[in-house]
Amino acid sequence: xxxxxxxxSQVPVFEEAPVELRCNxxxxxxxxxxxxxxxxxxxxxxxxxxxxxxxLVKGINGFEAEFNKSQTSFHLRKPSVHISDTxxxxxxxxxxxxxxxxxxxxxxxxLVRP
Amino acid sequence: SQTIHQWPATLVQPVGSPxxxxxxxxxxxxxxxxxxxxxxxxxxxxxxxxxxIGQISSEVPQNLxxxxxxxxxxILSSKKLLxxxxxxxxxxxxxxxxxxxxxxxxxxTVV
Numbered sequence: 001x002x003x004x005x006x007x008x009s010q011v012p013v014f015e016e017a018p019v020e021l022r023c024n025x026x027x028x029x030x031x032x033x034x035x036x037x038x039x040x041x042x043x044x045x046x047x048x049x050x051x052x053x054x055x056l057v058k059g060i061n062g063f064e065a066e067f068n069k070s071q072t073s074f075h076l077r078k079p080s081v082h083i084s085d086t087x088x089x090x091x092x093x094x095x096x097x098x099x100x101x102x103x104x105x106x107x108x109x110x111l112v113r114p
Numbered sequence: 115s116q117t118i119h120q121w122p123a124t125l126v127q128p129v130g131s132p133x134x135x136x137x138x139x140x141x142x143x144x145x146x147x148x149x150x151x152x153x154x155x156x157x158x159x160x161x162x163x164x165x166x167i168g169q170i171s172s173e174v175p176q177n178l179x180x181x182x183x184x185x186x187x188x189i190l191s192s193k194k195l196l197x198x199x200x201x202x203x204x205x206x207x208x209x210x211x212x213x214x215x216x217x218x219x220x221x222x223t224v225v
Contacts (some may be wrong), residue, residue: 006157034214036216041202041219041221042218042219043204043216043217043218043219044158044204044206044216045216046213046214046215090157090158094214100146100208101148101160101163101173102148102160102206102208102214103160104150104157104158104159104160105157106156106157107156107157107158
């Protein structure tokens with residue numbers, strides 16, 4: 001069965017500093033990986049997704065993520081964060097064998113300080 | 115273009131009352147549909163998913179049920195709400211190329 005682990009429940013960082021949000025997954029088959037952002041009391045917005053091809057995926061708002069199959073990781077990075085990046089970030093995995101269910105990690109709260 | 119509608123946005127219900135949350139999708143046909151719940155300070159838990167009319171798969175045994183009476187309509191229900199049913203409920207559909215789109219959510223508070 002699929003599962004997703006986001007080891008950091010909260011990541012504090014100063015404005016304009018780089019940030020990495022960690023995500024590890026487990027699955028017995030080929031996977032599709034996603035990062036979503038959730039602002040307070042709102043739904044989810046897709047940041048980026050990995051389906052196949054290049055392991056470095058670029059998304060919206062300057063975020064990127066790298067798929068590492070050997071380490072079963074899909075860490076999210078941004079070279080310079082803004083106050084407006086403060087939000088909850090969710091990593092998710094889906095695969096063909098599970099009827100395309102999207103399984104989420106527990107989320108990481110990114111707190112950007114001035 | 116495809117859109118997803120979810121209502122109501124907020125709901126306060128007493129313990130023991132029934133629940134009905136509705137989700138509809140426009141601009142697509144035969145979508146995979148999903149209901150998620152987000153408890154306070156926690157991640158998203160998949161509750162139900164449907165790959166077609168009348169087909170429902172339950173992920174977690176609980177006080178809730180789901181139905182899909184029409185191709186683009188997905189309903190989450192309960193006969194008697196519990197305090198533990200409080201949370202943020204999100205509907206989603208899977209489009210082409212694994213584009214999962216989420217509704218704006220319903221904040222349910224059971225009192």
